[in-house]
Amino acid sequence: MISFPDALAAINVLAKPFDKEFCPLEDADGRILADNCFADRNYPPFNRAAMDGYAIMYNDWENGLREYKITEVIYAGQASEQTIHSGYCYKIMTGATTPPLATVIIRREDSIEQDNVVTLKGESLKPYQNIAREGEDAKAGALILEAPLRCEPQIISLLTSIGKTQVSVYKLPKVAVITTGNEVVKPDEPIAAFQIRNSNQYLLRALLKKWNINEPVCIHVQDNKDALRETLQQAILSDITIINGGVSAGDADYVPQILHELGVKEIFHQVAMRPGKPIWTGKSPSGGMVFALPGNPLSCLTTFTLFIESYLYKSFGFKERIPYKLPLLENRSKKNKLTEFFPVRIATEQFGLHLVKHNGSGDITAGLHANGLAVHAAEKESIVSGEPIDFYPFNNYL
Numbered sequence: 585m586i587s588f589p590d591a592l593a594a595i596n597v598l599a600k601p602f603d604k605e606f607c608p609l610e611d612a613d614g615r616i617l618a619d620n621c622f623a624d625r626n627y628p629p630f631n632r633a634a635m636d637g638y639a640i641m642y643n644d645w646e647n648g649l650r651e652y653k654i655t656e657v658i659y660a661g662q663a664s665e666q667t668i669h670s671g672y673c674y675k676i677m678t679g680a681t682t683p684p685l686a687t688v689i690i691r692r693e694d695s696i697e698q699d700n701v702v703t704l705k706g707e708s709l710k711p712y713q714n715i716a717r718e719g720e721d722a723k724a725g726a727l728i729l730e731a732p733l734r735c736e737p738q739i740i741s742l743l744t745s746i747g748k749t750q751v752s753v754y755k756l757p758k759v760a761v762i763t764t765g766n767e768v769v770k771p772d773e774p775i776a777a778f779q780i781r782n783s784n785q786y787l788l789r790a791l792l793k794k795w796n797i798n799e800p801v802c803i804h805v806q807d808n809k810d811a812l813r814e815t816l817q818q819a820i821l822s823d824i825t826i827i828n829g830g831v832s833a834g835d836a837d838y839v840p841q842i843l844h845e846l847g848v849k850e851i852f853h854q855v856a857m858r859p860g861k862p863i864w865t866g867k868s869p870s871g872g873m874v875f876a877l878p879g880n881p882l883s884c885l886t887t888f889t890l891f892i893e894s895y896l897y898k899s900f901g902f903k904e905r906i907p908y909k910l911p912l913l914e915n916r917s918k919k920n921k922l923t924e925f926f927p928v929r930i931a932t933e934q935f936g937l938h939l940v941k942h943n944g945s946g947d948i949t950a951g952l953h954a955n956g957l958a959v960h961a962a963e964k965e966s967i968v969s970g971e972p973i974d975f976y977p978f979n980n981y982l
């Protein structure tokens with residue numbers, strides 16, 4: 585049986601960047617930026633008033649002048665037309681362009697205005713105080729967004745600022761999600777005591793959605809060889825096929841055998857890890873990846889988080905994903921030689937992780953209070969409280 589680090593390395597080697605495409609700015613949220621973006625002009629593009637107040641020449645202030653006549657009122661979105669001279673000021677609004685000769689702004693609350701004359705109060709002032717200077721955030725042509733990068737809301741804002749109406753992003757893969765099992769029913773169907781609802785299909789849909797893979801083809805198949813073969817034959821034409829259940833040692837676990845028959849080339853079957861040991865992965869004749877994940881809910885979440893997400897990371901142009909190191913705040917021991925993954929919660933009272941109690945990988949509540957998965961390395965018998973361990977957060981894409 586292959587070790588977890590070797591299995592992960594095998595997946596990482598196979599992941600190559602997806603093709604690129606342009607997508608409208610409106611649809612870029614959550615997509616992965618594929619090309620670097622540069623500032624189209626200086627930012628700020630002009631000396632921007634950062635406060636509502638009065639713009640004067642700093643020399644006047646230094647020379648002790650405290651009374652100024654208003655030359656012009658400048659609003660945001662408007663260019664100034666007048667030049668100032670000693671003893672004059674501009675009344676200026678936040679966001680307006682500060683004319684070149686004005687070198688400091690005194691806030692409105694530090695001044696008294698009467699009959700077009702302003703008396704300024706402020707104690708000490710520095711040149712360019714309350715003025716955001718042209719180019720201080722980014723110079724024209726500067727690298728401003730380095731790909732790959734997930735288009736989070738603040739990135740969308742930045743793309744808009746620099747005028748990107750079409751964004752170069754990585755193409756989304758076509759994904760098929762095939763769940764299996766006679767005991768599994770749709771969530772809206774009547775349910776018998778011996779049946780369970782198809783939570784893994786919805787788990788996988790939701791996990792994929794985090795990558796903006798919004799419309800996977802989702803099919804449920806009974807434990808019937810012919811039906812399974814027919815469905816998988818079509819499914820493996822996808823870029824990524826995710827199969828769930830039917831991969832361990834039961835009489836109805838047909839998935840590995842059928843994948844072999846369909847010409848899917850096995851990468852590995854069974855990994856020395858828990859949960860998730862029965863996982864099967866392969867490469868389909870059309871070049872797509874096939875991941876057959878074990879059916880228990882926590883095994884499904886764990887194997888997706890570790891293998892499919894690592895694959896997506898690299899396919900979306902990122903370097904290999906590196907887990908965080910955080911201290912476990914409790915003791916933990918194990919007797920086997922498997923790499924164990926266990927749900928943990930980030931502590932709020934101090935820096936570290938708490939164990940999330942659960943009844944094994946079939947427990948539907950195992951992930952409920954967890955922020956991610958921590959790793960108990962294969963060779964280690966025990967982890968002592970305070971020891972730093974690898975941590976893979978859920979919903980972390982960078």
Ligand SMILES: Nc1nc2c(c(=O)[nH]1)N[C@H]1C(S)=C(S)[C@@H](COP(=O)(O)OP(=O)(O)OC[C@H]3O[C@@H](n4cnc5c(N)ncnc54)[C@H](O)[C@@H]3O)O[C@H]1N2
Pocket residue numbers: 763764765767768780781782783784785828829830831832833834837859860861862877878879880881883945946
């Ligand atoms: N003799 C052995 N038995 C088992 C082994 C083993 O090595 N030798 N491995 C165990 C481990 S570990 C796991 S995990 C499971 C995985 O089995 P399968 O991937 O074949 O999955 P199933 O048997 O079909 O189902 C397991 C479990 O998960 C439930 N399930 C299945 N599909 C769904 C779904 N779509 N939504 C929610 N829950 C699902 C299913 O009802 C079962 O309870 O095998 C062990 N056995």
Ligand code: MOO
Pocket residue numbers: 857858859860861862878880882883945946
């Ligand atoms: O993958 Mo299994 O989860 O160890 O029950």
